Amino acid sequence: MKSFTLCLALAGLLPATALMAHDGHGGLAEAKADGGPSSAKAARSAKGRTWLSGDHHIHSEFSASYQADPAAPEAAPKPLLGKDGRYTIARNAQMGSSFGLNWMVSTDHGGPLHSRLNFEQAYPQLLIARNTVPQILIFYGMEFDTPAGDHSSLIIPFTRGERAQLRDIESRFSKREAFPSDPARDTEPKMIEALRYMRAQPHQPVLIANHPSRSAKDVGVYGQYTPAEFRNWNDTAPTVSVGMEGAPGHQAGAINPDGSNDPTGARGGYRNSPTLGGFDQMTARLGGFWDSMLGEGRRWWITATSDSHSNWRDGGSDFWPGEYSKTYVHARRDHDDVLDGLRNGRVFVTTGDLISELGVTVQVRGAKQSAAMGGMIAAQPGDDVEVVIRLRDPAGKNHGGYSPEVGRVDLITGDVTGPVADRTTDSNPSTRVEKRFGSVDWTRSGEVITMRHTLHNVRGPFYLRVRGTNTTQAEPETDPKGENPWDDLWFYGNPVFVTIK
Secondary structure: OOOOOEEOOEEOOOOOOEEEEEOOOOOEEEEEOOOOOOHHHHHHHHOOOEEEEEEEEEOOOOOOEEEOOOOOOOOOOEEEOOOOOOOOHHHHHHHHHHOOOOEEEEEEEOOOOHHHHHHHHHHHHHHHHHHHOOOOEEEEEEEEEOOOOOEEEEEOOOOOOHHHHHHHHHHHHOOOOOOOOOHHHOOHHHHHHHHHHHHOOOOOOEEEEOOOOOOOOEOOEOOOOOHHHHHHHHHHOOOOEEEEEEEOOOOOOOEOOOOOEOOOOOHHHOOOOOOEOOEOHHHHOOOOHHHHHHHOOOOOEEEEOOOEOOEHHHOOOEOOOOOOEEEEEEEOOOHHHHHHHHHHOOEEEEEOOOOOEEEEEEEEOOOOOEEOOOOEEEEOOOOOEEEEEEEEOOOOOOOOOOOOOOOEEEEEEEEOOOOOOOOOOOOOOOOEEEEEEOHHHOEEEOOEEEEEEEEOOOOOOEEEEEEEEOOOOOOOOEOOOOOOHHHOOEEEEOOEEEEEO
Protein backbone atom coordinates (compact mmCIF):
# COMPACT_ATOMS: atom_id res chain seq x y z
CA MET A 1 0.00 0.00 0.00
CA LYS A 2 3.00 2.28 0.53
CA SER A 3 6.70 2.57 -0.12
CA PHE A 4 9.50 5.16 -0.07
CA THR A 5 12.42 6.67 1.84
CA LEU A 6 12.75 9.67 4.08
CA CYS A 7 15.68 11.25 5.81
CA LEU A 8 16.13 14.05 8.32
CA ALA A 9 19.10 15.62 10.01
CA LEU A 10 19.00 17.08 13.44
CA ALA A 11 21.16 18.66 16.03
CA GLY A 12 22.32 17.55 19.42
CA LEU A 13 24.43 18.63 22.36
CA LEU A 14 26.05 15.28 23.06
CA PRO A 15 29.38 14.45 21.38
CA ALA A 16 28.93 12.92 17.97
CA THR A 17 30.19 9.37 18.19
CA ALA A 18 28.69 8.51 14.83
CA LEU A 19 27.12 10.38 11.96
CA MET A 20 24.71 8.94 9.46
CA ALA A 21 25.40 8.78 5.76
CA HIS A 22 22.82 8.33 3.02
CA ASP A 23 23.40 5.04 1.23
CA GLY A 24 21.99 6.13 -2.11
CA HIS A 25 19.03 3.79 -1.82
CA GLY A 26 16.95 5.67 0.70
CA GLY A 27 18.71 3.94 3.58
CA LEU A 28 21.12 5.18 6.22
CA ALA A 29 24.55 4.06 7.19
CA GLU A 30 27.15 4.89 9.80
CA ALA A 31 30.00 7.27 9.07
CA LYS A 32 32.88 8.23 11.31
CA ALA A 33 32.25 11.20 13.58
CA ASP A 34 35.33 13.01 12.28
CA GLY A 35 33.69 13.30 8.87
CA GLY A 36 35.74 10.51 7.31
CA PRO A 37 33.10 8.00 6.15
CA SER A 38 33.75 4.32 5.88
CA SER A 39 31.83 3.81 2.63
CA ALA A 40 31.94 0.01 2.60
CA LYS A 41 30.81 -0.24 6.22
CA ALA A 42 28.11 2.37 5.62
CA ALA A 43 26.72 0.48 2.67
CA ARG A 44 26.74 -2.82 4.56
CA SER A 45 24.95 -1.43 7.61
CA ALA A 46 22.07 0.05 5.63
CA LYS A 47 21.83 -2.48 2.81
CA GLY A 48 18.37 -3.97 2.48
CA ARG A 49 16.67 -1.67 4.96
CA THR A 50 13.07 -0.71 4.23
CA TRP A 51 10.20 0.63 6.32
CA LEU A 52 8.75 -2.31 8.26
CA SER A 53 5.53 -1.79 10.19
CA GLY A 54 4.89 -3.39 13.55
CA ASP A 55 3.34 -3.34 17.01
CA HIS A 56 5.16 -3.96 20.31
CA HIS A 57 2.14 -4.15 22.64
CA ILE A 58 -0.16 -7.11 21.99
CA HIS A 59 -1.92 -9.35 24.54
CA SER A 60 -2.81 -13.00 24.16
CA GLU A 61 -4.79 -15.47 26.25
CA PHE A 62 -1.77 -15.63 28.56
CA SER A 63 -2.59 -12.18 29.92
CA ALA A 64 -4.58 -14.01 32.55
CA SER A 65 -7.04 -13.04 35.22
CA TYR A 66 -6.48 -14.66 38.60
CA GLN A 67 -8.88 -16.42 40.96
CA ALA A 68 -8.06 -17.24 44.56
CA ASP A 69 -9.29 -20.47 46.13
CA PRO A 70 -11.29 -19.54 49.25
CA ALA A 71 -10.70 -23.02 50.61
CA ALA A 72 -6.92 -22.69 50.27
CA PRO A 73 -5.94 -19.05 50.89
CA GLU A 74 -2.32 -20.07 51.28
CA ALA A 75 -2.21 -21.31 47.69
CA ALA A 76 -1.30 -19.11 44.74
CA PRO A 77 -4.35 -17.89 42.80
CA LYS A 78 -5.23 -19.80 39.67
CA PRO A 79 -4.59 -18.11 36.31
CA LEU A 80 -7.69 -17.96 34.12
CA LEU A 81 -6.61 -17.90 30.48
CA GLY A 82 -8.50 -15.84 27.92
CA LYS A 83 -10.24 -13.65 30.48
CA ASP A 84 -8.12 -10.52 29.94
CA GLY A 85 -6.22 -11.06 26.73
CA ARG A 86 -8.61 -12.97 24.50
CA TYR A 87 -6.79 -14.50 21.55
CA THR A 88 -4.00 -16.96 20.86
CA ILE A 89 -0.57 -15.65 19.91
CA ALA A 90 -1.01 -17.20 16.46
CA ARG A 91 -4.37 -15.46 16.00
CA ASN A 92 -2.81 -12.11 16.87
CA ALA A 93 -0.03 -12.75 14.37
CA GLN A 94 -2.47 -13.78 11.64
CA MET A 95 -4.55 -10.66 12.12
CA GLY A 96 -1.49 -8.43 12.34
CA SER A 97 -0.21 -9.85 9.09
CA SER A 98 -3.60 -9.35 7.42
CA PHE A 99 -3.48 -5.67 8.41
CA GLY A 100 -0.01 -5.17 6.95
CA LEU A 101 2.36 -5.74 9.86
CA ASN A 102 5.86 -7.08 9.28
CA TRP A 103 6.81 -7.59 12.95
CA MET A 104 5.15 -7.82 16.35
CA VAL A 105 5.93 -8.47 20.01
CA SER A 106 3.79 -10.76 22.16
CA THR A 107 3.48 -8.89 25.47
CA ASP A 108 1.38 -10.51 28.18
CA HIS A 109 1.29 -8.84 31.56
CA GLY A 110 1.88 -10.88 34.65
CA GLY A 111 0.57 -11.84 38.04
CA PRO A 112 1.52 -14.23 40.82
CA LEU A 113 4.10 -16.68 39.46
CA HIS A 114 3.33 -15.59 35.89
CA SER A 115 6.93 -16.20 34.84
CA ARG A 116 6.19 -19.92 35.12
CA LEU A 117 3.09 -19.55 32.95
CA ASN A 118 5.11 -17.67 30.34
CA PHE A 119 7.92 -20.23 30.39
CA GLU A 120 5.84 -23.39 30.37
CA GLN A 121 2.78 -22.45 28.32
CA ALA A 122 3.11 -19.14 26.46
CA TYR A 123 6.52 -19.74 24.91
CA PRO A 124 5.57 -23.02 23.16
CA GLN A 125 2.58 -21.21 21.68
CA LEU A 126 4.85 -18.42 20.48
CA LEU A 127 6.94 -21.01 18.63
CA ILE A 128 3.78 -22.36 17.02
CA ALA A 129 2.87 -18.83 15.90
CA ARG A 130 6.31 -18.38 14.36
CA ASN A 131 5.86 -21.59 12.39
CA THR A 132 2.29 -20.96 11.27
CA VAL A 133 2.68 -17.25 10.46
CA PRO A 134 6.27 -17.07 9.15
CA GLN A 135 5.66 -13.90 7.15
CA ILE A 136 5.69 -11.81 10.33
CA LEU A 137 8.70 -11.48 12.66
CA ILE A 138 7.51 -12.34 16.17
CA PHE A 139 9.45 -11.22 19.24
CA TYR A 140 9.09 -12.77 22.67
CA GLY A 141 8.39 -10.28 25.43
CA MET A 142 5.91 -9.20 28.03
CA GLU A 143 4.06 -6.17 29.31
CA PHE A 144 6.32 -5.73 32.30
CA ASP A 145 4.52 -4.93 35.55
CA THR A 146 6.77 -2.00 36.27
CA PRO A 147 7.96 -1.37 39.82
CA ALA A 148 6.61 1.99 41.05
CA GLY A 149 4.98 2.53 37.66
CA ASP A 150 2.36 1.32 35.23
CA HIS A 151 3.26 -1.08 32.41
CA SER A 152 6.13 -1.25 29.93
CA SER A 153 6.78 -3.27 26.80
CA LEU A 154 9.78 -5.49 27.48
CA ILE A 155 11.17 -6.76 24.17
CA ILE A 156 13.57 -9.71 24.40
CA PRO A 157 16.24 -10.13 21.70
CA PHE A 158 15.76 -13.07 19.34
CA THR A 159 18.33 -15.56 20.65
CA ARG A 160 18.51 -19.18 21.73
CA GLY A 161 18.24 -17.97 25.31
CA GLU A 162 15.17 -15.74 24.90
CA ARG A 163 12.89 -18.06 26.88
CA ALA A 164 15.16 -18.20 29.91
CA GLN A 165 16.02 -14.49 29.66
CA LEU A 166 12.41 -13.40 30.04
CA ARG A 167 11.76 -15.85 32.89
CA ASP A 168 14.84 -14.53 34.67
CA ILE A 169 13.83 -10.86 34.40
CA GLU A 170 10.14 -11.40 35.16
CA SER A 171 10.75 -13.67 38.15
CA ARG A 172 13.26 -11.24 39.68
CA PHE A 173 11.62 -7.89 39.06
CA SER A 174 7.95 -7.92 37.95
CA LYS A 175 6.05 -6.23 40.74
CA ARG A 176 3.10 -8.67 40.56
CA GLU A 177 5.21 -11.84 40.33
CA ALA A 178 5.77 -12.65 43.99
CA PHE A 179 3.40 -14.80 46.01
CA PRO A 180 2.76 -13.83 48.71
CA SER A 181 3.00 -10.29 47.37
CA ASP A 182 6.13 -8.31 48.19
CA PRO A 183 5.71 -4.51 48.60
CA ALA A 184 9.46 -4.06 48.15
CA ARG A 185 9.04 -4.99 44.49
CA ASP A 186 6.84 -1.95 43.87
CA THR A 187 9.44 0.76 44.48
CA GLU A 188 11.55 3.02 42.30
CA PRO A 189 14.84 1.56 43.65
CA LYS A 190 13.63 -1.87 42.50
CA MET A 191 13.04 -0.53 39.01
CA ILE A 192 16.51 1.02 38.90
CA GLU A 193 17.92 -2.33 40.03
CA ALA A 194 15.99 -4.03 37.21
CA LEU A 195 17.35 -1.61 34.61
CA ARG A 196 20.91 -2.08 35.82
CA TYR A 197 20.40 -5.81 35.54
CA MET A 198 19.04 -5.52 31.98
CA ARG A 199 21.84 -3.15 30.99
CA ALA A 200 24.46 -5.67 32.10
CA GLN A 201 23.08 -8.52 30.01
CA PRO A 202 25.01 -9.61 26.92
CA HIS A 203 21.82 -9.35 24.85
CA GLN A 204 20.13 -6.22 26.14
CA PRO A 205 16.35 -6.04 25.92
CA VAL A 206 14.47 -2.89 24.95
CA LEU A 207 11.98 -1.33 27.38
CA ILE A 208 9.30 1.15 26.24
CA ALA A 209 6.88 2.75 28.72
CA ASN A 210 3.24 2.05 27.83
CA HIS A 211 0.31 4.50 28.01
CA PRO A 212 2.43 6.95 30.06
CA SER A 213 -0.34 9.42 30.99
CA ARG A 214 -3.32 7.08 31.29
CA SER A 215 -3.26 7.56 35.07
CA ALA A 216 -2.62 11.33 34.85
CA LYS A 217 -5.25 13.53 36.48
CA ASP A 218 -4.85 16.53 34.18
CA VAL A 219 -2.43 18.07 31.72
CA GLY A 220 0.87 18.27 33.56
CA VAL A 221 -0.54 16.47 36.61
CA TYR A 222 1.03 13.05 36.26
CA GLY A 223 0.04 9.71 37.70
CA GLN A 224 2.04 6.49 37.91
CA TYR A 225 4.67 7.81 35.51
CA THR A 226 6.46 11.12 36.01
CA PRO A 227 9.11 13.09 34.10
CA ALA A 228 11.69 12.52 36.84
CA GLU A 229 11.04 8.77 36.76
CA PHE A 230 11.70 8.55 33.02
CA ARG A 231 14.88 10.60 33.38
CA ASN A 232 16.08 8.21 36.06
CA TRP A 233 15.35 5.23 33.82
CA ASN A 234 17.13 6.71 30.83
CA ASP A 235 20.14 7.73 32.91
CA THR A 236 20.43 4.23 34.34
CA ALA A 237 20.12 2.27 31.10
CA PRO A 238 20.04 4.56 28.04
CA THR A 239 20.24 1.66 25.57
CA VAL A 240 17.45 -0.27 27.33
CA SER A 241 14.99 2.42 28.45
CA VAL A 242 14.68 4.22 25.12
CA GLY A 243 11.22 5.75 25.03
CA MET A 244 7.47 5.63 25.46
CA GLU A 245 4.24 5.02 23.59
CA GLY A 246 3.39 8.24 21.81
CA ALA A 247 -0.01 6.93 20.78
CA PRO A 248 -1.49 4.41 23.22
CA GLY A 249 -3.73 1.51 22.25
CA HIS A 250 -7.43 1.05 23.02
CA GLN A 251 -8.26 3.63 20.34
CA ALA A 252 -11.55 1.88 19.41
CA GLY A 253 -13.19 2.74 22.72
CA ALA A 254 -15.97 4.69 21.00
CA ILE A 255 -16.89 2.01 18.44
CA ASN A 256 -19.69 -0.44 19.21
CA PRO A 257 -19.62 -4.01 17.88
CA ASP A 258 -22.07 -3.06 15.11
CA GLY A 259 -19.80 -0.18 14.04
CA SER A 260 -21.99 2.55 15.52
CA ASN A 261 -20.66 5.26 17.80
CA ASP A 262 -20.48 5.00 21.60
CA PRO A 263 -20.69 8.59 22.88
CA THR A 264 -19.20 7.59 26.23
CA GLY A 265 -16.09 5.89 24.82
CA ALA A 266 -12.67 7.42 25.47
CA ARG A 267 -9.72 6.96 23.13
CA GLY A 268 -6.95 5.01 24.81
CA GLY A 269 -9.04 4.57 27.96
CA TYR A 270 -7.76 8.02 28.96
CA ARG A 271 -10.72 9.15 31.04
CA ASN A 272 -9.00 11.64 33.38
CA SER A 273 -6.62 13.50 31.07
CA PRO A 274 -7.70 12.73 27.49
CA THR A 275 -5.48 12.04 24.52
CA LEU A 276 -4.79 14.81 22.00
CA GLY A 277 -5.27 13.71 18.41
CA GLY A 278 -5.02 10.15 19.71
CA PHE A 279 -1.60 10.80 21.28
CA ASP A 280 -0.51 10.95 24.90
CA GLN A 281 -0.01 14.43 26.38
CA MET A 282 3.67 13.61 27.02
CA THR A 283 4.13 13.47 23.24
CA ALA A 284 1.42 15.67 21.75
CA ARG A 285 2.03 18.95 23.62
CA LEU A 286 4.30 21.18 21.57
CA GLY A 287 7.20 22.11 23.85
CA GLY A 288 6.00 19.57 26.42
CA PHE A 289 7.64 16.60 28.10
CA TRP A 290 8.98 14.91 24.96
CA ASP A 291 10.58 18.15 23.81
CA SER A 292 12.08 18.68 27.27
CA MET A 293 13.79 15.28 26.97
CA LEU A 294 15.04 16.05 23.46
CA GLY A 295 16.24 19.44 24.67
CA GLU A 296 18.58 17.61 27.03
CA GLY A 297 19.97 15.71 24.06
CA ARG A 298 18.35 12.48 25.21
CA ARG A 299 17.68 9.72 22.73
CA TRP A 300 14.06 9.24 23.78
CA TRP A 301 11.83 7.80 21.07
CA ILE A 302 8.08 7.38 20.62
CA THR A 303 6.03 4.50 19.23
CA ALA A 304 2.36 3.62 18.59
CA THR A 305 0.58 0.37 19.44
CA SER A 306 -2.78 -1.42 19.55
CA ASP A 307 -2.62 -2.72 23.16
CA SER A 308 -4.90 -5.37 21.71
CA HIS A 309 -6.79 -7.43 24.30
CA SER A 310 -10.23 -7.76 22.68
CA ASN A 311 -11.30 -6.42 19.30
CA TRP A 312 -14.11 -3.89 19.06
CA ARG A 313 -16.12 -6.32 16.90
CA ASP A 314 -16.10 -8.71 19.87
CA GLY A 315 -17.20 -6.04 22.33
CA GLY A 316 -13.72 -4.84 23.27
CA SER A 317 -12.12 -1.42 22.89
CA ASP A 318 -9.24 -2.41 20.64
CA PHE A 319 -8.24 -2.51 17.02
CA TRP A 320 -6.41 -5.55 15.74
CA PRO A 321 -2.64 -5.12 15.56
CA GLY A 322 -1.97 -2.94 12.52
CA GLU A 323 -5.61 -2.11 11.91
CA TYR A 324 -5.27 1.49 13.16
CA SER A 325 -1.81 2.26 14.61
CA LYS A 326 1.56 1.31 13.16
CA THR A 327 5.16 1.74 14.29
CA TYR A 328 7.47 1.78 11.27
CA VAL A 329 11.12 0.82 11.72
CA HIS A 330 13.78 1.32 9.05
CA ALA A 331 15.37 -2.10 9.13
CA ARG A 332 16.21 -5.27 7.29
CA ARG A 333 13.68 -8.04 7.57
CA ASP A 334 15.31 -9.72 10.55
CA HIS A 335 14.78 -9.57 14.30
CA ASP A 336 18.17 -8.10 15.14
CA ASP A 337 17.89 -5.11 12.82
CA VAL A 338 14.29 -4.35 13.81
CA LEU A 339 15.32 -4.28 17.47
CA ASP A 340 18.34 -2.15 16.56
CA GLY A 341 16.02 0.30 14.78
CA LEU A 342 13.76 0.56 17.83
CA ARG A 343 16.78 1.03 20.09
CA ASN A 344 18.25 3.77 17.88
CA GLY A 345 15.19 5.75 16.80
CA ARG A 346 14.89 4.79 13.13
CA VAL A 347 11.17 5.00 13.71
CA PHE A 348 8.05 6.92 12.75
CA VAL A 349 4.46 6.27 13.79
CA THR A 350 1.10 6.83 12.15
CA THR A 351 -2.58 6.27 12.81
CA GLY A 352 -5.18 5.33 10.23
CA ASP A 353 -2.52 4.60 7.57
CA LEU A 354 -2.25 8.34 6.96
CA ILE A 355 1.26 7.73 5.59
CA SER A 356 3.30 4.62 4.91
CA GLU A 357 6.81 6.04 4.48
CA LEU A 358 8.58 9.03 5.96
CA GLY A 359 11.99 10.33 5.11
CA VAL A 360 13.63 13.31 6.78
CA THR A 361 17.09 14.10 5.44
CA VAL A 362 19.18 16.75 7.17
CA GLN A 363 22.38 17.98 5.61
CA VAL A 364 24.78 20.87 6.09
CA ARG A 365 24.88 22.85 2.86
CA GLY A 366 27.96 21.84 0.90
CA ALA A 367 28.65 18.71 2.95
CA LYS A 368 28.34 15.11 1.80
CA GLN A 369 27.08 13.47 4.97
CA SER A 370 23.42 13.58 5.95
CA ALA A 371 21.39 12.32 8.88
CA ALA A 372 17.94 10.78 9.25
CA MET A 373 15.56 10.02 12.11
CA GLY A 374 17.45 8.81 15.16
CA GLY A 375 20.69 10.19 13.71
CA MET A 376 23.03 13.08 14.32
CA ILE A 377 25.06 15.43 12.19
CA ALA A 378 27.60 18.17 12.97
CA ALA A 379 27.58 21.75 11.68
CA GLN A 380 29.82 24.79 12.10
CA PRO A 381 28.47 28.04 13.57
CA GLY A 382 26.96 30.03 10.73
CA ASP A 383 26.24 27.03 8.51
CA ASP A 384 22.99 26.59 6.66
CA VAL A 385 21.20 23.30 7.33
CA GLU A 386 18.96 21.89 4.63
CA VAL A 387 16.03 19.62 5.40
CA VAL A 388 14.24 17.44 2.87
CA ILE A 389 11.05 15.68 3.92
CA ARG A 390 9.57 12.98 1.75
CA LEU A 391 6.52 10.95 2.64
CA ARG A 392 4.16 8.54 0.99
CA ASP A 393 0.46 9.40 1.23
CA PRO A 394 -1.02 6.10 0.05
CA ALA A 395 -3.88 5.97 -2.40
CA GLY A 396 -6.91 3.85 -1.64
CA LYS A 397 -8.85 3.21 1.51
CA ASN A 398 -7.50 2.41 4.96
CA HIS A 399 -8.88 -0.32 7.20
CA GLY A 400 -11.68 1.96 8.37
CA GLY A 401 -12.92 2.37 4.82
CA TYR A 402 -11.68 5.97 4.58
CA SER A 403 -9.22 7.60 2.18
CA PRO A 404 -7.44 10.18 4.36
CA GLU A 405 -5.09 12.73 2.85
CA VAL A 406 -2.21 14.56 4.48
CA GLY A 407 -3.37 18.14 4.91
CA ARG A 408 -0.35 19.65 6.65
CA VAL A 409 3.17 18.78 7.73
CA ASP A 410 5.03 20.59 10.52
CA LEU A 411 8.80 20.86 10.87
CA ILE A 412 9.47 21.37 14.60
CA THR A 413 12.77 22.50 16.11
CA GLY A 414 14.05 22.98 19.63
CA ASP A 415 17.33 23.97 21.25
CA VAL A 416 19.51 21.35 22.92
CA THR A 417 20.81 22.92 26.13
CA GLY A 418 21.87 19.94 28.23
CA PRO A 419 20.59 18.41 31.49
CA VAL A 420 17.84 20.26 33.33
CA ALA A 421 18.36 21.34 36.91
CA ASP A 422 14.81 20.33 37.86
CA ARG A 423 14.17 16.71 36.91
CA THR A 424 10.39 17.24 37.10
CA THR A 425 10.64 19.58 34.09
CA ASP A 426 8.08 18.84 31.40
CA SER A 427 8.58 21.76 29.03
CA ASN A 428 11.05 23.17 26.53
CA PRO A 429 10.29 26.86 25.87
CA SER A 430 12.57 26.91 22.83
CA THR A 431 10.43 24.43 20.88
CA ARG A 432 8.67 25.97 17.91
CA VAL A 433 7.09 25.12 14.59
CA GLU A 434 9.86 26.17 12.22
CA LYS A 435 7.77 25.66 9.11
CA ARG A 436 4.22 24.59 8.32
CA PHE A 437 3.85 22.95 4.92
CA GLY A 438 0.55 22.83 3.05
CA SER A 439 -0.18 21.57 -0.43
CA VAL A 440 1.11 24.82 -1.96
CA ASP A 441 4.48 24.23 -0.28
CA TRP A 442 5.24 20.76 -1.55
CA THR A 443 5.57 18.85 -4.78
CA ARG A 444 3.75 15.61 -5.47
CA SER A 445 4.69 12.71 -7.69
CA GLY A 446 2.00 10.06 -7.45
CA GLU A 447 1.79 9.09 -3.79
CA VAL A 448 5.09 10.73 -2.82
CA ILE A 449 5.13 14.26 -1.39
CA THR A 450 8.40 16.21 -1.10
CA MET A 451 9.08 19.44 0.76
CA ARG A 452 12.25 21.39 1.56
CA HIS A 453 13.37 23.96 4.08
CA THR A 454 16.67 25.65 4.98
CA LEU A 455 17.66 26.80 8.46
CA HIS A 456 20.07 29.67 7.92
CA ASN A 457 23.07 30.67 10.02
CA VAL A 458 22.68 28.06 12.76
CA ARG A 459 24.45 28.88 16.01
CA GLY A 460 23.66 26.36 18.73
CA PRO A 461 22.86 22.65 18.89
CA PHE A 462 19.27 21.73 18.19
CA TYR A 463 16.96 18.93 17.13
CA LEU A 464 14.39 18.59 14.38
CA ARG A 465 11.28 16.47 14.24
CA VAL A 466 8.32 16.16 11.90
CA ARG A 467 4.60 15.60 12.40
CA GLY A 468 1.56 15.78 10.13
CA THR A 469 -2.22 15.43 10.12
CA ASN A 470 -5.34 15.16 8.00
CA THR A 471 -7.08 17.74 10.19
CA THR A 472 -7.10 21.54 10.18
CA GLN A 473 -6.02 21.71 13.84
CA ALA A 474 -3.02 23.97 14.43
CA GLU A 475 -2.17 21.83 17.45
CA PRO A 476 -3.62 18.45 18.46
CA GLU A 477 -6.87 19.10 20.29
CA THR A 478 -8.30 17.27 23.29
CA ASP A 479 -10.19 14.21 22.13
CA PRO A 480 -13.83 14.30 23.28
CA LYS A 481 -15.56 11.14 24.36
CA GLY A 482 -17.27 9.42 21.47
CA GLU A 483 -14.86 10.77 18.85
CA ASN A 484 -14.50 8.73 15.68
CA PRO A 485 -10.77 7.93 15.68
CA TRP A 486 -10.69 7.65 11.87
CA ASP A 487 -11.47 11.37 11.54
CA ASP A 488 -8.50 12.60 13.60
CA LEU A 489 -5.22 11.16 12.27
CA TRP A 490 -1.60 12.15 12.91
CA PHE A 491 1.88 10.92 12.19
CA TYR A 492 5.08 11.71 14.11
CA GLY A 493 8.70 11.17 13.18
CA ASN A 494 11.45 10.70 15.72
CA PRO A 495 14.11 13.41 15.98
CA VAL A 496 17.36 14.20 14.23
CA PHE A 497 20.04 15.96 16.26
CA VAL A 498 22.40 18.69 14.98
CA THR A 499 25.55 19.38 16.95
CA ILE A 500 27.77 22.43 16.60
CA LYS A 501 31.53 21.86 16.27
